[in-house]
Amino acid sequence: MRIVVTSPGMLTTIQDLGRAGHGIQGVSRAGAADALALRVGNRLLGNPEGAAALEMTLLGGTFAFPDGARIVLTGARPAAMPVYQRMEMAPGEECRLGAFVAGARCYLCVAGGIDAPLTAGSASTHLPSGLGPAPLRKGDTLRFHGGGAGSGRVPEELTRYETRIRVTRGAQWAQCNEEVFYASEYEVTTDANRMGLRLAGPAAASGQNGQMVTEGVPLGAIQIPSNGQPILLFVDQQTTGGYPKIANVISADLPNVAQLRPRDRVRFQLVSPEEARRALLGQEELIRQI
Amino acid sequence: MxxxxxxxxxxxxxxxxxxxxxxxxxxxxxxxxxxxxxxxxxxxxxxxxxxxxxxxxxxxAATAEQRPGRHHTIPVFYDGPDLLAVAEHHSMAGERVIELHASAEYSVAFLGFVPGFAYLTGLPAALHTPRRAEPRQVVPAGALGIAGAQTGIYPRTTPGGWQLIGRTPVELFDPAGDPMSLLQPGDRVTFFPA
Structure with missing residues (x-):
């Protein structure tokens, strides 16, 4: 069964849950920026959670289904299409997403998952290395498996996104003026992509650079370069860095980061490692209810 | 620990x-x-x-035996945009920078920053140079740089703040390769002027 790309939208890539295990080569994991939305969409279709799907950014594409399809959209909300609902596309029918009215990344999941070649065990596009398929272009034809039944509903909590982002302390948290950082709003700049999001707001660390020995950087790290403006490292992140890391987004809130748009204003809330773990386990419990 | x-x-x-x-x-x-x-x-x-x-x-997890590693000889065109700035910083001629850089044997400490970027140790102390005050938005693939006591080659075009002293045509990262990166931790590297 086929998907024909009538228009790719702003940036549309194939994503699954990524390829971990290549950090030693300097290659980060990639995978869906909003892994929660991908997993939920796949579960609604009866697919394996990590089946490959399309990740669209800010402006969705237009896709034709010459052989029909059962699809689900998750994550960001396109103006004219419902999310978190199974939809039957008749043979020849076209799905036109347009600009998103809320959120930054929308996933188009198809029953059976997209059949894309695997590189190092994953179909994900990793933009900084060129691993995986190139971003979609007009006229591309993708294949998918079809089949599968799918059932179930999504708990409402999994469809809501927040601009309050919970973090734990980062490795160099002692360099952070926490009274400033946790009391301030930070604006997402236009320099926000799968590698990282540059934020603008009150300087919360002295940003003494070159003092630190380069070390590995975790997904969701908030680092402070010399200009004092935070950079949040995301799924196509660099694997090491030399800037102080004052905080780290908790796993359960990484989907919230994926849905931030330029000019959104965020606040960070410090939680304990135990709270971070409880939040993740709670989220997993809800996913299992689908 | x-x-x-x-x-x-x-x-x-x-x-x-x-x-x-x-x-x-x-x-x-x-x-x-x-x-x-x-x-x-x-x-x-x-x-x-x-x-x-x-x-x-x-x-x-046991302490590792040192892996012997491979030795790579990499040709370099020493014509980088910061070659003269590095020479001036150390009050030496550009030729001397080249001579010193090409005379040392380097070790691959680890790969990081971007895919296939090898952090090389062993830069002669006379060439240790701080990063550029203003990082470049675009550093071309193959550019050879210096930052502090480190030297390294940018495998892909990225932003970067290292002092660029040269460039190499050698491919450092191949997504289809196994391993993907030419240089592996523990390998040794020498450069020669092309």
Whole structure:
């Protein structure tokens, strides 16, 4: 069964849950920026959670289904299409997403998952290395498996996104003026992509650079370069860095980061490692209810 | 010896050259390693294991035997845009910078920053130079740079703040290769003027 790309939208890539295990080569994991939305969409279709799907950014594409399809959209909300609902596309029918009215990344999941070649065990596009398929272009034809039944509903909590982002302390948290950082709003700049999001707001660390020995950087790290403006490292992140890391987004809130748009204003809330773990386990419990 | 990094990662503060990384990678629930100079970031699946369990297993991971590593000889056109700035910083002629840089043998400490970027140690002390005050938005693939006591080649076009003294046509990163990067931790590198 086929998907024909009538228009790719702003940036549309194939994503699954990524390829971990290549950090030693300097290659980060990639995978869906909003892994929660991908997993939920796949579960609604009866697919394996990590089946490959399309990740669209800010402006969705237009896709034709010459052989029909059962699809689900998750994550960001396109103006004219419902999310978190199974939809039957008749043979020849076209799905036109347009600009998103809320959120930054929308996933188009198809029953059976997209059949894309695997590189190092994953179909994900990793933009900084060129691993995986190139971003979609007009006229591309993708294949998918079809089949599968799918059932179930999504708990409402999994469809809501927040601009309050919970973090734990980062490795160099002692360099952070926490009274400033946790009391301030930070604006997402236009320099926000799968590698990282540059934020603008009150300087919360002295940003003494070159003092630190380069070390590995975790997904969701908030680092402070010399200009004092935070950079949040995301799924196509660099694997090491030399800037102080004052905080780290908790796993359960990484989907919230994926849905931030330029000019959104965020606040960070410090939680304990135990709270971070409880939040993740709670989220997993809800996913299992689908 | 261990530091909390995030709810799915911790630092193991032992230099990777003295660590059996393969043994760390085999620990139940561990999904990725980001080695650097003095530590390795261990990333795990928090639904399969915990910081405490990974720490216990990592403590038992044996100290590694030094791998002998391969030796690479890499041709360089020493015509980088910062060659003269580096020479001026050290009050020496550009030719002397080239001579010194091409006379040393370097070791690959680790790969990081971007895919295939090898951090090389062994830069002669006379060439240690701070990063540029203003990083460049675009550093072309193949550019050879200096930052502090380090030297390295940008495998792909990226932003970067290192002082660029030359460039090489050698391909450093091949997504289809196994391994993907030409230079591996423990390898030795020498440069010669092309």
């Amino acid at each position: 261990f530091r909390y990094a995030s709810d799915q990662a911790l630092y193991f503060d032992r230099p990777p050259r003295e660590t059996d990384l393969a043994a760390l990678a085999r620990i139940d629930g561990v999904v990725n390693l980001h080695p650097a100079y003095e530590s390795t970031l261990i990333v795990f699946d928090p639904l399969r294991t915990t910081h405490e369990a990974v720490e216990r297993a990592a403590r038992l």
